[in-house]
Amino acid sequence: MSLYQRQFEASGRQxxxxxxxxxxxxxxxxxxxxxxxxxxxxxxxxNAPAGLIDIRVERSGQFAQLRIANDGLELAAADVMQIVEPWFTTKTTGTGLGLAISQRIITAHAGQLTLQCRSRGGYKSAFNCQCVSRSDGNE
Known part of the structure; x- marks a missing residue:
């Protein structure tokens, strides 16, 4: 987080x-x-300049969940279904592999990577990573 903290602050994003x-x-x-x-x-x-990014980590039953939500990404319905497919990107630069690789890593850890999009109010998009949690900090 500390690597990105400065970038978030410098960009004016909350x-x-x-x-x-x-x-x-x-x-x-x-x-x-x-x-x-x-x-x-x-x-x-x-995320748009001066936008909001909400990062949450919590336990829910036997699962640990990471949620990263922002109010800047708007996707067409067709794009939502493809966003984690290899080589698909909505950016002008990039390979379209980051989310595909992330999904495979989370799946290999017996978890799920999901995307939620809302078109009105609240966050426009949120990625959720859910993995089985441990009760302590030991490997």
Whole structure:
């Protein structure tokens, strides 16, 4: 988070953090860090200047959930179905692989990566990563 904190502040975007302490999952830390990096970079690039990005980590039953929501990404209905497909991108630059790779990493960790889009009010898009949680901070 600290790598992106300065970028969020410098861009004028509002960052809201709600991180539930002691929320853990088992997995490869480097791969999970790659997912977080992909989702944060996408949120930063897709959000309008002075937009809002809301990042939440919480436990829900046996699951840990990461939610990164922003009010800047608007997708056509057809794009929502393709957004995690390899080589698909709505950007002028990029490969279209970040979300596809992220989805595969989360799936390999017995989790799910989902996208929610709302067209009116609240957030326009939110990525949710849900993985089985652990009760402690040990591997």
């Amino acid at each position: 960052l809201v953090l709600a991180l539930q302490p002691q929320t853990w999952i088992s997995g490869d830390p480097d791969l999970l860090r790659q997912v977080l990096d992909n989702l944060l970079r996408n949120a930063l690039e897709a």
